[in-house]
Amino acid sequence: MTDKTEWQGQVGTSWARQWQRTDRSFTPLTERLVARILECGDVRRIADIGCGAGELSIKIADARRDANVLGLDISADLVSAASERASGSPNLKFAVADASVWQDPSFIPDLYVSRHGVMFFDDPVAAFANLATSAAENAQMVLSCFRAPSENAWATKIASLVPSAPSGDPHAPGPFAFADPERVKGILSEAGWTDVGFEAVDFDYVAGSGEDPVADALDFFGHIGPAARAIRMLEGDARIAFLDRLRELAHEHLHDGAVRFAAAAWIVTARKN
Ligand SMILES: C[S@@+](CC[C@H](N)C(=O)[O-])C[C@H]1O[C@@H](n2cnc3c(N)ncnc32)[C@H](O)[C@@H]1O
Numbered sequence: 357m358t359d360k361t362e363w364q365g366q367v368g369t370s371w372a373r374q375w376q377r378t379d380r381s382f383t384p385l386t387e388r389l390v391a392r393i394l395e396c397g398d399v400r401r402i403a404d405i406g407c408g409a410g411e412l413s414i415k416i417a418d419a420r421r422d423a424n425v426l427g428l429d430i431s432a433d434l435v436s437a438a439s440e441r442a443s444g445s446p447n448l449k450f451a452v453a454d455a456s457v458w459q460d461p462s463f464i465p466d467l468y469v470s471r472h473g474v475m476f477f478d479d480p481v482a483a484f485a486n487l488a489t490s491a492a493e494n495a496q497m498v499l500s501c502f503r504a505p506s507e508n509a510w511a512t513k514i515a516s517l518v519p520s521a522p523s524g525d526p527h528a529p530g531p532f533a534f535a536d537p538e539r540v541k542g543i544l545s546e547a548g549w550t551d552v553g554f555e556a557v558d559f560d561y562v563a564g565s566g567e568d569p570v571a572d573a574l575d576f577f578g579h580i581g582p583a584a585r586a587i588r589m590l591e592g593d594a595r596i597a598f599l600d601r602l603r604e605l606a607h608e609h610l611h612d613g614a615v616r617f618a619a620a621a622w623i624v625t626a627r628k629n
Contacts, residue, residue: 358476358529358530358531359476359478359529360430360454360476360477360478360529363429363430363431363434363476364430364431364432367431368429368430368431368432368433368434369431369433370579370580370584371408371409371431371433371434371580372409372431372433372434372436372437373579374576374579374580375408375409375411375437375441377563377572377576377580378408378409378580379409379411380562380565381510381561381562381563381576381619382411382471382472382559382561383559383562384557384559384560385471385500385557385559385619385621386411386412386415386471388555388557388559388623389412389469389471389498389500389557389623390412390415390416390419392498392555392623392625393416393467393469393498394416394419394420396467396496396498399420399423399466399467399496400422400423400424400466401423401424401426401463401464401465401466401467401492402416402420402423402424402425402426402465402466402467402468402469403425403426403427403428403463403465403467403468403469404416404425404426404427404428404468404469404470404471404473405428405455405468405469405470405473405474405487405499406428406429406430406455406470406472406473406474406476407427407428407429407434407435407438407450407470407473408429408431408434408438408471408473409434409437409438409441410427410434410437410438410439410441410442410450411471412427412469412470412471413425413426413427413438413442413448413450414438414441414442414445414448416469417442417445417447417448418445420447421447423447424447424448424449424463425447425448425449426448426449426450426451426460426463426465427448427449427450427451428450428451428453428455428458429450429452429453429473430452430453430454430455431452432452435450435451435452438450455473455474455477455483455486455487456477456478456479456482456483456486457486458486458487458490459486459489459490460490464490464491464492465490465491465492465495466491466492466494466495466496467495467496467497467498468487468491468495468496468497468498468499469497469498469499470498470499470500471499471500472500472501472502472531472621473499474499474501474534475501475502475529475530475531475532475533475534476529476530476533477529478529480533480543480547481543481546481547482547483547484543484544484547484548484549485546485547485548487547488547488548488549488628488629489548491628492628493628494627494628495627495628496625496626496627496628497544497549497624497625497626497627497628498623498624498625499623499624499625500557500621500622500623500624501533501534501535501540501621501622501624502531502532502534502535502619502620502621502622503535503556503620503621503622504532504535504536504620505532505535507558507618507619507620508532508561508617508618508619508620509561509617509618509619510561510563510581510617510618510619511531511532511581511582513605513609513617514577514581514582514583514586514602514605515582517583517586517598517601517602517605518582518586518598527539534622534624535622537554537622540552540554540622540624544624544626548628548629549626549627549628549629550626550627550628550629551625551626551627552624552625552626553624553625553626554622554623554624554625555622555623555625556620556621556622557620557621557622557623558618558619558620559619559620559621560616560617560618560619561616561617561618561619562614562615562616563576563577563606563609563615563616563617564576564606564610564614564615565613565614565615569606569610569613569614569615570603570606570607570610570615572615573606573609573615574599574602574603574606577602577606583598583602586598587599
């Protein structure tokens with residue numbers, strides 16, 4: 357589980373420091389997501405939900421100079437990283453905001469986009485209903501989220517190294533909260549969205565590359581995701597043993613000069629009812 361208070365605190369700070377590596381881990385997905393977004397036609401106001409350090413917002417603003425893009429995120433550190441990266445883009449702004457209650461009468465989106473930024477709402481129906489209310493008529497939505505943990509080796513393999521990892525509620529806010537398409541369809545329909553569609557995207561999640569890909573992956577895992585959480589919780593010998601197992605796992609996944617894991621996402625599309 358990762359809730360909004362964690363994003364506002366230490367988890368957001370880590371992502372803000374590691375954005376080059378998180379962007380790298382999503383590279384093939386981002387290409388497909390951007391292509392799908394650019395098929396949305398004549399949209400002029402685009403809001404990026406949970407924009408993080410801003411890669412998706414920046415790519416869309418560059419590709420659509422005729423549109424205004426607003427990146428929204430609940431983490432002040434991530435918005436600050438995004439604003440710094442994007443300075444100079446005339447059609448792009450970022451704001452610290454909780455998307456589940458955000459409304460701005462001076463910016464009525466006709467398209468919402470998101471790369472993995474919508475799975476952390478405490479009450480997803482209320483959040484998506486708010487987004488519908490805040491959007492133009494016939495507004496569209498193109499979002500990505502992870503599919504099931506069993507299809508995401510980067511998560512299951514790390515989880516298998518953690519002593520007594522809690523199984524938890526699969527629908528709790530977190531990376532896999534939107535894995536079940538029936539659930540997502542139900543949430544969006546109840547919240548005022550229709551024509552809900554799902555495209556499966558399989559991609560290589562690159563955790564380490566460069567001169568020493570294994571060391572790079574270990575450093576990345578030490579800051580982001582389930583391994584970072586385990587490292588924070590473990591102490592002494594248990595911590596050392598976990599780091600050894602993590603190093604072995606990274607070695608096992610070293611192929612073609614990079615540490616790679618199978619990853620699986622949905623691109624979810626919908627239209628305001
Ligand atoms: C997995 S990260 C993805 C970040 C970014 N979209 C990317 O692809 O690098 C999830 C993001 O959602 C943001 N987030 C979580 N809850 C939010 C909320 N209620 N409103 C706005 N942003 C939120 C987090 O701060 C974080 O930046």
